[in-house]
Amino acid sequence: MMGTNHRIDIHTLSDDACQSIFNHVAFHERSKDECERLKDIGNKIANKCKGLPLAAKVLGSLMQSKRTREEWEDVLSSELWKLDEVDKNQVEKKIFLPLLLSYYDLPSVVRRCFLYCAIFPKDYEMDKDELVKMWMAQGYLKGIASRDMEVVGEQYFQVLAARSFFQDIKKKYREDIIFKMHDIVHDFAQYMTENECLIVDGNNFGEASVETSVERVRHLSLMLSRETSFPLFIQRAKGLRSLLISSNGYGWHEVALPDVMKQMTCIRSLNLSWSSIKEITKEVGKLIHLRHLNLEWCRELVSLPETMCDLCNLQSLDVFQCSSLNGLPRAIVKLIKLRHLCIIESGVAFMPKGIERLTCLRTLDCFTLCGGGENESEAANLRELKNLNHIGGILVITNLRGGIEDAVEAQLKNKKRLLCLKLNFCINLEDNNLIEVLQPPSDLERLTIGRYGGIVLPDWMMALTRLQQLRLYHCGKLEVLPSLGRLPNLESLSLYRVGVRRFDAGFLGIEEVENANNINGEIARVTPFPKLKTLEIWNLYELEEWDGIERRVGEEDAATTSIFIMPQLQQLEIAHCPLLRALPDYVLAAPLQGLHIIANCPNLRIRYKEKEKEKGEDWHRISHIREVSIY
Structure with a gap:
């Protein structure tokens, strides 16, 4: 943590053990002749790891991309190793030398993305898609005609993972990719960012180090405990570009948040997830540079202000699991730069009319149709999906009924980036004709059909040759299944109340x-x-x-x-x-x-x-x- 003393405990290995780790990574998928040709110089590089297993792994990952002996000799003779001779008393620098070599071998744009990760607390479980959105909000990712910014961010993530800057990579709920940084890698990132990133514990708000450095901070992470008052010193961080509040689901006093927002005129990424806030202040509309707003798991949040629709640069809005939130602002269709709208498992009752204008959307994970009543005139119908052909990942369509013409106009088969589709019908309705016109793209990997009242499944199902997962639930009238055994890539089949x-x-x-x-x-x-x-x-x-x-x-x-x-x-x-x-x-x-x-x-x-x-x-x-x- 910046501004506080911390100790790094070092557990060292023998040179032979370090060489073994290094060789296992560096020589992965190389020919026997190539390994023999590079083994001697590889041992010399491994010996510079000072017995540190992480260093051996990082250096091994670096050498994977080096094909010639000349490239290996360049690493061995790098001037960076001489830092060890210049300042032998700074233990941290000795530990960081192998990381420095790998770091400086990265393209400058990837280095910047890595250093941004210093905003997260130690042992923090990061989400890959969330991180890419945060990189995007800072302007670190530049898309080109053939590649979206999100694709560029995915490539940068893969580079950093391949270099062992990230570890414990695994899939979690919603198919999210989560990962962590090793403590030493985290210390290295903070060491390299100096005063740009700051992590502050709720118990240390009064420390002089916080007070003296906050004005220079660009990316701030606050760890708030139960009933912690919101720190007023943030008002002095007028150049703040990122604010991450980690509260572990505990409530914190947000009464100061409106005043703080008045000062955060440069903010680009704001994460208030897992907090107990009940409403977002109208002042949020003044944060014109805000690009990423994460409100997921704010279960007491009941509404979003219409002023939020003044955020002309907003790229991503996440209200996942905001169960008390019953609607989106009506003017959300003004957010024409919005690329990610995550509302699945929230209380949002229907999609607002005009959503078809948000043609930049790459994520629209849930499209809830209005079931009639007083909101019907304000609600979007299924045909508004027609021009949203960039949406990918998961799409859940709920409250399906009738409206066959609207379903035809939706043209789901043109959403080529969709990987997962969930169709949730109004129970006990005859939906044979409706489901036939909801044909997804042929590359779909996961399909769920729920509360379907028809007696047969659609003909297009057997054309989904890349389908890996199929789930049917509450399909009580469905007495005969198609020849599902002929789906060549199906790995998981779930049948509930069929x-x-x-x-x-x-x-x-x-x-x-x-x-x-x-x-x-x-x-x-x-x-x-x-x-x-x-x-x-x-x-x-x-x-x-x-x-x-x-x-x-x-x-x-x-x-x-x-x-x-x-x-x-x-x-x-x-x-x-x-x-x-x-x-x-x-x-x-x-x-x-x-x-x-x-x-x-x-x-x-x-x-x-x-x-x-x-x-x-x-x-x-x-x-x-x-x-x-x-x-």
């Missing part, structure tokens, strides 16, 4: 192939659900039969077909299927790692139970599975 009575050969997609083979007399290999790994079946109260096939998995019928069904299935979960009698042979022969028969499946429980005194008749057929739970 009216299906039987899983048969048509469900697998075998029937048509077998008929064709009988006609042609050819031998074919058929693999229904070739990539399916996870299958969830919940609340299928009408399901009685799950047909197997007469041939065992992989056994050839000399005249027709060799069949391999669900060859990659790893997890099967079944609950509340009271009529289902048994599991088919091909499921029991799959490489299952987990079988979970959770509740209200009496036939399955008797058949496969594992109690010592009264094992089920087919217990032996599932006993090899690593994780089995039946109750």
Whole structure:
């Protein structure tokens, strides 16, 4: 933390251990001859890591991109190593030398993006998309005709991750990519930014170091604890460009926020997420340079002021999980530079009319249709999606009903950047014709259909050859499923409250192939659900039969077909299927790692139970599975 003393604990390794870490990273995917040619100079570079594992990893990541011996020798003989000789008493500089080498090897635009990360507290879980939006707000990303700013930001992130400046990278809720910075990397970023980035704990507001440096600060992070008063010294930081308030969901007194906003005339990124604020002051409209506003998880926020629509440069607005927020400002359509509007799982009841004007949108994660009533004249209809062809990622359309002409005009199939589509209908309506005209782009990866009242699924579903995840829920009238086994890339299938009575050969997609083979007399290999790994079946109260096939998995019928069904299935979960009698042979022969028969499946429980005194008749057929739970 800037302005406070901190200690760096160093745990060192032997030279051999450091060399091993360095070689593992630096020589990844290199030929044996190349490794032999560079090994001697690599050991010399690794020895400069002073036994620090992080340094070995960072230097190894740097050398991955160096192909020639000359480039390796340039790193070994770099003038930066001489800093160690100039000032041997500064432990921090010694630790930072390997990082400096990798840092200065980065393009200047990427260096600037890395240093910005000094705004986050240590051990802070960063979100990749959020960080890219913050970089964008500072003007660090320049798009060109063929590449959006977001794509450029993604590339910069990948460069920094490849150089080991970021670690613990993983997927989280909403498919977000989250990550952290190592403490030493964080110290290095703050060391390089000097007084530009400041992190202040709520308990240190009175420290002289804060008071003396705040006027020079450009990026400020405040960590507020329960009932902390909002620090008035921020009014002196008139050049502030970023403000991140981390409160861990605790309430803080926001009474000073309007006065503070009057002073933050240069602010470009404002993060008030997880706070207990109930309203945004009208003064926010004066922050004309504001480009990024994050209000996610502000569950007590009830409204947004119309003055927010004066933010002519605003690029991203996030009100995810603002459950008390029931609407967006009516004049939001004035924000023609808006690129990201995240409103999913908020209380927003409908999209305001005129949303079609926001043609710069890259993210529009939820489009809620008005269900009639007094707001209908102010609400957008589905046809307003027509010209929003840049939206990508996830799109949830809720309250679907009627309006087939509007749905046709929406032209969802032209949203080529969409990866995930969720269609939520008004329950119990006949929607066969409506769903047919809601055809998504063919490259869609995830599809959810909920509360669908039709009796058949749309024809376009089988054209989604890149679909990886399919979820059907509350589709009670749907008694027959299409040949889902023929979707070549489907990895996850979830069925909840679907009216299906039987899983048969048509469900697998075998029937048509077998008929064709009988006609042609050819031998074919058929693999229904070739990539399916996870299958969830919940609340299928009408399901009685799950047909197997007469041939065992992989056994050839000399005249027709060799069949391999669900060859990659790893997890099967079944609950509340009271009529289902048994599991088919091909499921029991799959490489299952987990079988979970959770509740209200009496036939399955008797058949496969594992109690010592009264094992089920087919217990032996599932006993090899690593994780089995039946109750």
